[in-house]
Amino acid sequence: MAPPVLRVTGLTKVFGAREQEALRLAADGHGRDEILRRTGATLAVHDVSFAVERGELFVVMGLSGSGKSTLVRLLNRLIEPSAGTVEVDGRDLRALDDATLRTVRNQKISMVFQHFALLPHRTVRENAAYALKVRGAPAAEQRQRADWALETVGLLDRAEARPDELSGGMRQRVGLARALAADSEVLLMDEPFSALDPLIRRDMQDLLERLQSDLAKTIVFITHDLNEAMRLGDRILMLKDGRTVQLGTGPEIISAPADDYVADFTSDVDRTRVLTAGDLLREPRLTARLGDRPGDVLRALGGAEANGVYVLDGHQRVAGVARDDLLARAVQEGRTAIGPRELVPDFTTIGADRPVVEFVHLVGRHPVPLGVLDGDGRLLGVVPRAAVLDALSAVPVRGRRS
Amino acid sequence: MIPHIPLGQWVADLIDWLLDAVPWLFDAISAVMQVLVDGLTDALVSPPPVVWIVVFTVFALLLRGPWLALYTLLAFLLVVSLELWVETMQTLALVLVAAVIAAAISVPLGVLAARHRAVSVVVRPVLDSMQTTPVFVYLIPAVFFFGVGVVPGVVATILFAIPPGVRLTELGIRQVDREVVEAAQAFGARPGQVLREVQLPLALPAIMAGVNQVIMLALSMVVTAGLLGAAGLGAVVVRAVTQLDVASGFEGGLAVVLLAVFLDRLTGAFGQRSVLSRLRQARGRRGRQQEAPAADAPVGAPSPVGARSVS
Numbered sequence: 240m241a242p243p244v245l246r247v248t249g250l251t252k253v254f255g256a257r258e259q260e261a262l263r264l265a266a267d268g269h270g271r272d273e274i275l276r277r278t279g280a281t282l283a284v285h286d287v288s289f290a291v292e293r294g295e296l297f298v299v300m301g302l303s304g305s306g307k308s309t310l311v312r313l314l315n316r317l318i319e320p321s322a323g324t325v326e327v328d329g330r331d332l333r334a335l336d337d338a339t340l341r342t343v344r345n346q347k348i349s350m351v352f353q354h355f356a357l358l359p360h361r362t363v364r365e366n367a368a369y370a371l372k373v374r375g376a377p378a379a380e381q382r383q384r385a386d387w388a389l390e391t392v393g394l395l396d397r398a399e400a401r402p403d404e405l406s407g408g409m410r411q412r413v414g415l416a417r418a419l420a421a422d423s424e425v426l427l428m429d430e431p432f433s434a435l436d437p438l439i440r441r442d443m444q445d446l447l448e449r450l451q452s453d454l455a456k457t458i459v460f461i462t463h464d465l466n467e468a469m470r471l472g473d474r475i476l477m478l479k480d481g482r483t484v485q486l487g488t489g490p491e492i493i494s495a496p497a498d499d500y501v502a503d504f505t506s507d508v509d510r511t512r513v514l515t516a517g518d519l520l521r522e523p524r525l526t527a528r529l530g531d532r533p534g535d536v537l538r539a540l541g542g543a544e545a546n547g548v549y550v551l552d553g554h555q556r557v558a559g560v561a562r563d564d565l566l567a568r569a570v571q572e573g574r575t576a577i578g579p580r581e582l583v584p585d586f587t588t589i590g591a592d593r594p595v596v597e598f599v600h601l602v603g604r605h606p607v608p609l610g611v612l613d614g615d616g617r618l619l620g621v622v623p624r625a626a627v628l629d630a631l632s633a634v635p636v637r638g639r640r641s
Numbered sequence: 642m643i644p645h646i647p648l649g650q651w652v653a654d655l656i657d658w659l660l661d662a663v664p665w666l667f668d669a670i671s672a673v674m675q676v677l678v679d680g681l682t683d684a685l686v687s688p689p690p691v692v693w694i695v696v697f698t699v700f701a702l703l704l705r706g707p708w709l710a711l712y713t714l715l716a717f718l719l720v721v722s723l724e725l726w727v728e729t730m731q732t733l734a735l736v737l738v739a740a741v742i743a744a745a746i747s748v749p750l751g752v753l754a755a756r757h758r759a760v761s762v763v764v765r766p767v768l769d770s771m772q773t774t775p776v777f778v779y780l781i782p783a784v785f786f787f788g789v790g791v792v793p794g795v796v797a798t799i800l801f802a803i804p805p806g807v808r809l810t811e812l813g814i815r816q817v818d819r820e821v822v823e824a825a826q827a828f829g830a831r832p833g834q835v836l837r838e839v840q841l842p843l844a845l846p847a848i849m850a851g852v853n854q855v856i857m858l859a860l861s862m863v864v865t866a867g868l869l870g871a872a873g874l875g876a877v878v879v880r881a882v883t884q885l886d887v888a889s890g891f892e893g894g895l896a897v898v899l900l901a902v903f904l905d906r907l908t909g910a911f912g913q914r915s916v917l918s919r920l921r922q923a924r925g926r927r928g929r930q931q932e933a934p935a936a937d938a939p940v941g942a943p944s945p946v947g948a949r950s951v952s
Contacts, residue, residue: 353820
């Protein structure tokens with residue numbers, strides 16, 4: 240696998256005069272309040288490490304005061320780290336002199352801000368072209384890149400407008416276009432949609448998902464909204480008081496919150512949109528194959544107290560469902576192998592990546608549980624109705640694993 | 642008992658020493674200012690009053706609109722009928738020279754103070770004392786350094802007018818949205834670029850309010866300058882005071898007020914940026930209307946992306 244685009248190791252930031260002393264206390268495991276009381280320094284971020292792969296959307300999630308805004312500014316050294324390293328494409332940003340750092344910021348890392356941070360006295364196009372202007376690109380190239388970026392975010396027709404003539408959602412599109420026009424690998428997004436109202440926020444999330452599937456940037460996305468984190472993030476880092484609480488995919492965090500803090504958060508999450516069929520998957524208790532003896536299968540059904548069973552072909556694909564009454568008739572009529580006559584299409588299947596919200600109405604309608612298929616149509620497992628109800632109703636318990 | 646500290650004597654010694662050590666410096670400053678004020682006065686006084694009245698009126702019309710234009714016309718005609726035109730123009734020349742120099746010193750100083758904490762810490766008490774020192778205290782060394790006439794008046798005016806320029810510039814730059822400055826830095830802008838492209842343009846209203854204050858304070862110093870022998874409305878008022886001449890005192894004072902209101906309204910326009918931005922917006926709108934036929938086609942079928950947030 241290619242090396243990560245962005246690797247952060249032991250990143251720490253202390254605000255205040257007695258930095259070294261605060262770092263020592265932090266290393267000894269003292270908390271933020273204790274350090275503030277003893278040294279007057281604020282431990283904003285402590286010992287955060289992670290790596291972001293190319294094309295990954297990495298979410299940093301935390302409440303206000305958790306240090307997430309500081310963390311994102313440490314990543315391009317808008318704030319100088321107290322300790323730790325930030326590597327972009329294997330190069331440690333902290334080792335760079337000012338001029339090189341500016342070049343890296345201009346060409347490798349772009350940033351999108353919570354309150355848009357557009358230049359009010361410049362047009363939308365000039366704002367979008369800002370990174371190119373800073374790097375001294377020719378006017379034609381500036382215009383071409385800016386127009387491409389504006390078109391990508393659907394704002395090309397407002398290129399001559401000024402930011403104050405636009406709505407909040409449109410302004411953030413300009414902010415996004417400015418970052419895209421720079422054509423940098425890494426995109427830092429500091430709560431980009433928090434200042435928008437909910438409908439616009441959903442639009443912007445859609446836009447970002449669409450952009451990400453086309454452009455595959457390496458994104459660090461800051462948010463305080465776990466639903467947003469779950470929806471967008473490939474992986475999520477939960478930050479509390481400047482420390483990492485948990486790092487994992489959305490379903491991992493929902494199903495096994497690391498502590499009460501995370502569990503508190505996850506209780507607010509709409510699980511039907513986060514958990515997928517793959518997360519609720521069970522090994523089927525019973526399957527049959529084409530050619531099995533109907534009598535054997537019927538006996539097994541009786542033992543499992545089930546009314547039907549998935550019948551698979553030679554490639555693990557679902558050929559159909561064998562129902563107990565049809566099996567009984569096959570035994571009476573003396574047939575020795577399950578064939579098409581014993582099978583009924585009395586079942587539903589779903590892809591493993593589909594969220595619960597898309598199949599919750601399908602479970603429990605058939606003699607067999609909902610079948611979960613992989614991309615080639617092979618049966619991975621089943622989702623019994625009880626598993627869905629369990630996942631949706633369960634109060635998260637520490638350490639519970641599905 | 643507490644011994645007497647000869648602070649005053651030390652300052653007097655310092656000034657004597659300066660006069661001894663660098664007399665050429667004060668001569669040079671004196672000469673430059675004299676030339677500036679005289680040149681501007683000549684330019685203002687030599688053509689018939691109607692020329693400049695028309696120019697001022699047009700300025701007022703362009704920058705603020707018809708009401709200020711009307712005021713300008715009437716005010717300056719009144720000045721002419723009071724037979725104070727020459728004195729008013731002499732005062733205007735003094736104020737403009739002092740204000741331009743004060744602004745040229747105070748705005749960069751304000752920028753420095755906003756960018757460097759140390760400069761701010763040093764400059765602030767100096768400004769405080771400059772603002773609160775009674776004006777006449779400046780006059781004594783000013784006369785020593787520059788003699789009598791218009792130059793010490795200009796110098797005292799400059800010293801008096803600098804503080805608000807520095808303060809408002811510093812405040813304006815500090816108040817620029819931190820995120821916007823961060824955005825420029827995040828895209829790799831050099832400190833100079835951040836200043837030029839973000840901080841100064843966004844602080845412009847505050848800076849122009851500072852310049853406006855500089856001009857108004859400079860104007861408030863004209864009587865003091867008249868005391869030192871600078872020609873102009875100050876001299877008219879001073880003469881009226883010494884002769885207890887109520888009539889000419891009132892006329893001189895009225896001319897100062899008329900000039901002050903004119904300058905204040907005119908420079909207040911810069912602070913609001915209304916004129917420049919209005920002009921620019923009008924131009925932008927005209928440009929967009931010309932492009933409209935071409936732009937209409939894609940707008941007619943709104944992109945799914947833009948559809949909701951347009952409202």
